[in-house]
Amino acid sequence: MSDLSASNVKLSSKLLEAYGVLIELTDESGENVVYRLISEFETESGAYAVLQKDTALPDTEVEILKIVDGADGHPELITIDDDDEWEDVAELYDELTLPFED
Template identity: 50%
Template sequence: MSAQSEWGVAEPVRTLRDRYGDEIELTDEQDESIVHRILAEFRHGGNVYAVLQSKELAKEKEVAIFKVSASADGEPMLETIDDDDEWETVSELYDEMSFPGPDRP
């Protein structure tokens, strides 16, 4: 299945934006807080994903992609996507959304 046909089953959501606004502060491995802009959120295949970008990532024209889950108290939690196929699919969906047609990287 191509990213184009898979994108048809992705649904925009506002899980993080409704709770935090357009930016979210994450803590890195050195316990430093880094502000990330929320670029996109969508549901696909029963999961919610978020595409975030810090100023450092923006300089490199990169993004961070996370799976969004909920803690026991309903607080959104960001999870690393460990499965390569899942990460590739979500990345392609975001590319399709951001760069339609021949402009795609």
């Protein structure tokens, strides 16, 4: 994956426009879970969404998923299988959201 930096990020609203701020996903056990869309953004390597369980406290861990275009043209969320890609995107999200440090 190429070097990602906050200066190369474009905010997106593809998921928000298609599904709204609450998105229901099916977890590994087959149960439906409602997530709140925290952020979505695009980089040169793809589009990503940051989600948090709707019932979670604000400082609870988030889920980072890749946004792809589905066969029907609607955006879909997929798991980021590549560990390096996931780590790069997680670091980028931290860079975008954490206060600037000198």
